[in-house]
Amino acid sequence: MSKKIFSGVQPTGNLHLGNYLGAIKNFVELNNDEDNKCIFCVVDLHAITVKQDKDELKNNIRETTATFIASGIDPSKSIIFNQSKVYAHAEGSWILSCMAPMGWLNRMTQFKEKAGKDKEKASVGLYIYPILMASDILLYDATHVPVGEDQKQHLELTRDIAQKFNKDFKCENFLKVPEPLIKKNFSRIMSLKDGLKKMSKSDQSDLSRINLTDTKDEIVNKIKKAKTDSYSIPNEEEKLKDRPEAENLLGIYSSISDQTLDKTLDQFGGKNFSELKNQLAEILSNKIYPISNEIKKLINDKQYLDKILSEGADKAEQIAGKKIKEMKKIIGF
């Protein structure tokens, strides 16, 4: 069945292995399936929910675009664009924010994590950011949304908002209720320094993550220094319970080698971590370094990247512009 795919990545720098295995790798697979219509968005409006430096933001928009292409998304097959170029996203977000009850937003755990202790100082944008995400998805009638586990709650909210809009305005099926595409087992890549913390671009320690722009030596060094425990590797998934660092490294190995966790456990069960680390470092540097190299090449070709974004925005505008017009008509504008 043909799928309409929409997903987004924030241009906030330091894209890492979690973004790649949790999201971008799946974007590439979906892009390669001729039956799918894919749209991948550099969500720059989401990025400004926290303070950004103007020049860095500009660079990061290009770098995220370069990362999509370097990872294997083909801009002649998929639409790649940045969110701020298509006005309908912000307009849709306002309309949906008038439908969504505050109680729904108050449940969002990511806001609580990101706002930290001092919620009063967090921007209103950070609070309503999941509504902008709903607008992104619903404007394109997306049927499937590939994301990492941390976005699951936002997708559930998107589904609720779509259903509420359709019900409130008696327009059944006008906003399409999307399905999340979340890879089992590998959708939450954890920090290399703490298996209980998500791998994240904002972690102070660069050793906690593999950046998609790391060199081979950096990748090898980070895997070597990754935290493990003092037991050998088990043969069964069940025995990974309470061993988050072991589970994470085995999960990363499985995901990057496109094999099941069971197969990885067969391969390494009973062995020491040094063996797993050696092979993991090798396979990661073989897969990530070419991407890193390509990002660095592409980032110098600003004209090319800007052309991809501008052509992508024209195509996105055709779809989202039509939907927002219909939406406004339904509301009574």
Ligand code: TYM
């Ligand atoms: P963002 O930019 O934080 O992350 C981009 C994608 O990477 C995934 N991800 C991870 N997956 C596994 N392990 C990790 N440690 C990890 N860290 C990040 C995220 O789940 C995400 O899929 N709100 C979104 C962007 C967005 C969006 C959308 C996504 C805006 N509009 C519409 C889908 C559809 C975000 O901030 O992702």
